[in-house]
Amino acid sequence: MATFQTSPGTRDILPPDAGRWRELVRIFADGVESAGYQCIVPPMFEDLGVFLRLGDATDVVTKEMYDFEDKGGRHIALRPEHTASVCRAYAQHRPTPPWKVWYSGPNFRYERPQAGRFRQFDQVGIEVLGVDDALLDVEVITLGWQFYESVGLKNVSLVVNSLGDVGDRARYVEALAAYFSERADQLSKEALATLEKNPLRVLDSKREQDAEVIANAPTIGQFLSASAAEHFAAVCAGLEALDIPFTVNERLVRGLDYYRRTTFEYVSTALDSAQNAVGGGGRYDGLVEDLGGPATAGIGFALGVDRTLLACDVEKCFEFGSPQIDAFVIDTTGGTHALRLTTLLREAGFSTDRAFDGRSMKAQMKGADRSGALVAVIIGESEAEQSTCTVRNLSSSEQTTIPLVDLQSHLQTIVGPRKPRRQTR
RNA sequence: GUGGGCGUAGCUCAGCUGGUUAGAGCGCCAGGUUGUGGUCCUGGAGGUCGGGGGUUCGAGACCCCUCGUUCACCCCA
Numbered sequence: 001m002a003t004f005q006t007s008p009g010t011r012d013i014l015p016p017d018a019g020r021w022r023e024l025v026r027i028f029a030d031g032v033e034s035a036g037y038q039c040i041v042p043p044m045f046e047d048l049g050v051f052l053r054l055g056d057a058t059d060v061v062t063k064e065m066y067d068f069e070d071k072g073g074r075h076i077a078l079r080p081e082h083t084a085s086v087c088r089a090y091a092q093h094r095p096t097p098p099w100k101v102w103y104s105g106p107n108f109r110y111e112r113p114q115a116g117r118f119r120q121f122d123q124v125g126i127e128v129l130g131v132d133d134a135l136l137d138v139e140v141i142t143l144g145w146q147f148y149e150s151v152g153l154k155n156v157s158l159v160v161n162s163l164g165d166v167g168d169r170a171r172y173v174e175a176l177a178a179y180f181s182e183r184a185d186q187l188s189k190e191a192l193a194t195l196e197k198n199p200l201r202v203l204d205s206k207r208e209q210d211a212e213v214i215a216n217a218p219t220i221g222q223f224l225s226a227s228a229a230e231h232f233a234a235v236c237a238g239l240e241a242l243d244i245p246f247t248v249n250e251r252l253v254r255g256l257d258y259y260r261r262t263t264f265e266y267v268s269t270a271l272d273s274a275q276n277a278v279g280g281g282g283r284y285d286g287l288v289e290d291l292g293g294p295a296t297a298g299i300g301f302a303l304g305v306d307r308t309l310l311a312c313d314v315e316k317c318f319e320f321g322s323p324q325i326d327a328f329v330i331d332t333t334g335g336t337h338a339l340r341l342t343t344l345l346r347e348a349g350f351s352t353d354r355a356f357d358g359r360s361m362k363a364q365m366k367g368a369d370r371s372g373a374l375v376a377v378i379i380g381e382s383e384a385e386q387s388t389c390t391v392r393n394l395s396s397s398e399q400t401t402i403p404l405v406d407l408q409s410h411l412q413t414i415v416g417p418r419k420p421r422r423q424t425r
Numbered sequence: 426g427u428g429g430g431c432g433u434a435g436c437u438c439a440g441c442u443g444g445u446u447a448g449a450g451c452g453c454c455a456g457g458u459u460g461u462g463g464u465c466c467u468g469g470a471g472g473u474c475g476g477g478g479g480u481u482c483g484a485g486a487c488c489c490c491u492c493g494u495u496c497a498c499c500c501c502a
Contacts, residue, residue, distance in 0.1 A: 058501095116502080256501095
């Protein structure tokens with residue numbers, strides 16, 4: 001018999017972690033919906049071309065894409081992120097700007113897994129299309145910041161930078177390439193390889209050998225156009241006005257080529273693994289146009305669900321206890337009473353579970369205890385004969401026997417009021 | 426793609442320089458308590474020691490291959 005397990009870089013999110021996961025997404029959705037963002041669910045795979053716009057010098061495109069040919073001969077790729085899909089959707093459907101959307105779902109990148117990195121990983125995020133205002137940048141950054149606050153993370157720091165407009169960025173890259181080329185003998189061979197493909201990313205090297213050269217490299221600030229500099233100053237001023245702490249890091253270069261002007265990253269200082277960026281984003285004015293739509297300003301962020309929860313584990317916040325139910329029905333007469341009673345109680349709005357397989361009283365009580373139920377509703381031979389049931393409060397161990405007809409009102413006195421579900425009879 | 430660590434019960438692990446029938450704790454099941462959980466006591470189930478090959482009288486331990494996992498590089502959330 002062959003045995004199977006999850007593919008490398010993927011995993012099962014089991015209870016109770018899956019409940020915690022869902023709660024995290026709920027909190028995120030609450031936050032951004034209160035700011036006017038609406039949910040979007042793009043497909044998980046698209047024409048490969050959609051993602052090639054991320055940049056042909058990016059690893060995400062050149063070596064990490066899950067792509068394949070489908071039965072119709074189309075070249076398909078599993079999405080490595082949401083932003084390109086959202087921009088493709090905008091270009092395809094032309095909604096009225098400003099278009100503010102949020103999403104939650106898995107992305108796929110073929111990488112070697114390690115701490116905080118998976119081949120299938122989930123992100124939540126927002127995107128806004130059609131607004132150029134620096135104050136929107138502030139709103140977006142703030143919403144991400146508030147999300148981390150709302151799950152209780154304390155050790156998150158915000159890093160911002162501006163990559164300038166297209167022209168600024170090109171001039172800077174040119175200057176950077178020249179600078180690094182002059183000092184090629186001092187750089188690691190890995191850095192030199194990166195230099196060939198994308199000089200900007202050399203700034204990301206974590207190798208000690210490269211540290212000094214990088215530290216003295218020209219910075220983007222000197223290359224910003226007047227309008228880009230003004231935009232960035234407005235973003236910083238906005239964050240200050242909201243008392244959101246941040247640092248400007250002119251070395252912050254993000255891995256996707258479409259970024260323009262504002263970029264930012266949320267870093268968990270609680271995570272000591274190499275992957276401590278729990279979220280990031282920036283402006284991508286021009287991406288919609290690249291995908292065949294009208295020239296459109298765009299900005300957004302993506303937050304890693306896995307990494308955020310990892311950070312929560314380290315900070316011991318956003319803990320998720322075992323679920324609790326109202327009642328657990330115990331039936332030692334064969335199970336038919338439990339069948340009727342659980343159905344009745346559920347319709348009345350009480351979350352209710354029971355045991356199966358005709359287990360012993362003791363085993364059923366154990367089940368009740370494990371279920372986290374507040375009360376056990378016991379029906380044995382004598383209760384069945386007299387149309388009563390015994391209600392045991394599992395935390396105080398007090399129990400009384402009452403007529404079955406009084407069960408619902410009695411339960412309410414213990415677990416509180418419950419709203420009846422749809423009446424089915 | 427490159428490099429290091431690790432694969433023994435459902436989980437966390439112990440098994441000394443290779444030597445009889447492979448262990449513990451937790452969890453699970455049952456009994457102690459013929460109707461009552463969470464504590465306690467007793468018992469039980471559960472392992473082809475990741476897989477394949479090799480060395481040896483003998484391998485869970487040693488060697489090779491392979492798969493998985495983990496951490497780091499690369500890169501990114």
